[in-house]
Amino acid sequence: MADLTPTPDRPGLHVSKPSPSATATASAVCHCGARATATGDAQVKALVDGYTANHGPAHAKEGN
Numbered sequence: 001m002a003d004l005t006p007t008p009d010r011p012g013l014h015v016s017k018p019s020p021s022a023t024a025t026a027s028a029v030c031h032c033g034a035r036a037t038a039t040g041d042a043q044v045k046a047l048v049d050g051y052t053a054n055h056g057p058a059h060a061k062e063g064n
Contacts, residue, residue, distance in 0.1 A: 008033070013051050015044060030055035 006012040006029035017024040024044040028051045029035045038047040052058070 006035075011056070013048065013056060015048065017041075017044075028055065030059070032059065 004014045005027055006014055008029060008031075011029045011031045013026065013028045015024065015026040023039060024041045026038045026044040026047045027036070028047060030051070032055065034055055036047055036051070038044045
C-alpha cells in the first residue's frame with residue numbers, strides 16, 4: 001500500500017480508523033505550510049472540520 005501521509009510536496013488530509021474499536025488518527029498538511037495531527041474521534045473530527053474550512057478546499061475558493 002502506498003504511503004498516504006500528506007507532505008509539503010503532496011499536501012492533503014489523511015484519516016485512519018481501521019476498525020470501529022480502533023482509535024482514529026489524522027494528519028493534514030496544507031500548501032500554505034500549515035500542518036496538524038490528531039488522535040481520537042473528536043479531535044480527528046475537529047481537524048477535518050478545521051482543515052476543510054480554512055485550508056485545502058478553502059484556499060481554492062479564495063483563489064490562493
